[in-house]
Amino acid sequence: MQKLTALILTLFLSGCAFPGVYKINVQQGNIVTDDELSQLAEGMSRSQVHAVMGTPLMLNPVDLSREYYVxxxxxxxxxxxxxxxxxxxxxxxxxxxEAQLLEETPAY
Known part of the structure; x- marks a missing residue:
């Protein structure tokens, strides 16, 4: 009976940390390249910036002078x-x- 209990307990606990679990890559947000950043020119309107970089991920409703691409x-x-x-x-x-860029964008 003790051997059976030990076997069941071992099988139960091994299921908690099964080594074969597949974990996926997770990417979220705006993928912005150096080419897109180089297209920005001082004096462009918001719509022109959005056409180049896409819609920003975060907007500050109080301070419209900044947009965040994360x-x-x-x-x-x-x-x-x-x-x-x-x-x-x-x-x-x-x-x-201002940019804090990754050395490489893993999405590519």
Whole structure:
């Protein structure tokens, strides 16, 4: 009876950490390339910036002078890496951007 209990307990606990579980890559947000960033020119309207870079992931309803383009990537359940681009406007025209880019975009 003890051997049967030990066998059942071992099988039960081994199911909690089964090594064959497949974990997928997870990517979310705006994929922005260096080519797209190089197309931005001072004085562009918001709609022109959106045509080049796509719709921003986050908008601040209080301060419309910034738009946020964020991309996150998680490889097989590991650490999450993040790329963040902040586009600044003066009035309704593009002024400049700040970027914290990934060395390589894993989506490609």
């Amino acid at each position: 991309y996150t990537f998680q490889r097989e359940g590991g650490d999450i890496t993040e790329q963040r681009i902040i586009v600044y406007y003066e009035g309704d025209q593009y002024a400049h951007y």
